[in-house]
Amino acid sequence: MWPESFRRVVEQLSRLPGVGDKTAQRFALELVLEPALALELGAAISSMPTGVGRCHKCGNLAERVEGRPPECTICLDPRRNNKLLCVVGRIQDLLAIERSGAMRGRYFVLGRLLSPLDGVRAEHLPTAELITRVEALGVEEVILATPPSVDGEATALFLARELAERNVRVSRIASGVPHGGDLEFSDQITLGRAIEGRRTF
């Protein structure tokens, strides 16, 4: 009972992460009622694939420029500390760490985590690229910032072993009770880690 071009927008929108049929329908209705938004959003989305690529050095988002491989603003920034390399699973995690302002070194985006259940095994990780990057920058410390989940821990453990033979310090981000978090409602693994990872006051 829906017009064909409306149905097509709902179908495509529901392919976005966390968007079900009802949400897609709500978005599409908003776009029908606001044709100016539809035209601007449509044009912006259509032109993104030619405008944005992945940095050939670290995997972060990067502006595409004619004639040379994409390179992100972090890799292009000469004030960043080459001795510190932060390894993350996804671009989202890189953006989150950047927002914290606590990391002034370089990054490396894995793009995936070890996940035997999903068929992601060691050979699917960009380990060789990571090692090349460590050597090219002259990195002294690699911070493994994969999430404190089963897959994230397995990935960190695997990379720590691969990097053990290199002349580089390997560290892992702290896991514990989050800022503003309530001890009463923290799960036992988190609390266990908070105790184990305690620091002298």
Added chain:
Amino acid sequence: MWPESFRRVVEQLSRLPGVGDKTAQRFALELVLEPALALELGAAISSMPTGVGRCHKCGNLAERVEGRPPECTICLDPRRNNKLLCVVGRIQDLLAIERSGAMRGRYFVLGRLLSPLDGVRAEHLPTAELITRVEALGVEEVILATPPSVDGEATALFLARELAERNVRVSRIASGVPHGGDLEFSDQITLGRAIEGRRTF
């Protein structure tokens, strides 16, 4: 620190209802990682304003066809009951009622509800268009299906008064405890209505 065309997509996406900066960013990242989706979604959204309009009879979504005003599938369907007209606030509500399968008559979408706080007064409602529609169809019963909220009730009351002089029965959708709902967690207004609106078993 973001590529310009990525930033633009995030900005436009965050204008969708219920989408904040973080959700917009997550959608945009998905579109970067899936360029095929970006191209299809961008094209679908861009072409919607020329493909979809509002039905000139009822305000529902309608396919735009060259040379004549848009008319929706419900208004075009000869099997629908002209004697029953269901008045709703928004297209979403029409779609929800259609999904229930309980309404086989025609519709009229108001597009807004009376809301003195937002500056929507009686003269902003399409009352004349509604009456024209009632007369053109030869409607015998108007079902006021605006939501059971303050604005929805005010709108229903206003329209009921406007229609009182016409030779037409006016009804209001039932308000009470929803199917599968728990009495313990129903608010007192809903429970009050469920008792008042009780029906003989």
